[in-house]
Amino acid sequence: MSEIDKVLKNLNIGELRFWVSGVYCNNCVNKVKRALKSIGSVEDIEIKPDFKELKALVILKYRGNITRKEIEEVLSEASDETPYHEYRPIWES
Numbered sequence: 001m002s003e004i005d006k007v008l009k010n011l012n013i014g015e016l017r018f019w020v021s022g023v024y025c026n027n028c029v030n031k032v033k034r035a036l037k038s039i040g041s042v043e044d045i046e047i048k049p050d051f052k053e054l055k056a057l058v059i060l061k062y063r064g065n066i067t068r069k070e071i072e073e074v075l076s077e078a079s080d081e082t083p084y085h086e087y088r089p090i091w092e093s
Contacts, residue, residue, distance in 0.1 A: 013043060016060045019090035020075065023049055023056040032056065032087055035078035041066050055090070 020032055029047050036045050036058070044061040060066070068091065075087040 012063070014062050014066070016058075016062065016066065018058055018060075018071075018092065019055050020047075020058055020087050021055045021090055022079070022085050022087045024051065024054055024085070028082075028085065028087070029056060031078050031082055031085075032058070032075065035074040035087070036060060036071065038074055039066060039070050058089075 023029060023032060026049070029049050033045050033047055036042055039062075041062045041064045042060060043063055046059040047056050048059075049056040060071075068089070071089055075089060079086045079088075
């Protein structure tokens with residue numbers, strides 16, 4: 001990929017939607033949001049919790065590239081910091 005192609009690709013903002021399980025309260029929402037913000041290419045995050053189902057819909061906007069593995073890793077780290085919680089992404093097909 002040429003340098004100009006890389007620059008043009010980075011100008012584009014992508015959007016990724018997925019659910020995160022293990023979201024019980026607003027503290028969980030904040031923890032998930034902080035974890036996802038730690039990924040360098042993330043531009044904006046909207047989280048819509050469904051506390052009855054113990055999950056939240058995440059709408060993540062990013063520049064460049066982001067991988068599922070990056071998301072899984074930061075959520076796993078957030079889970080390790082929060083006793084009795086395990087935040088796991090639920091990927092749609």
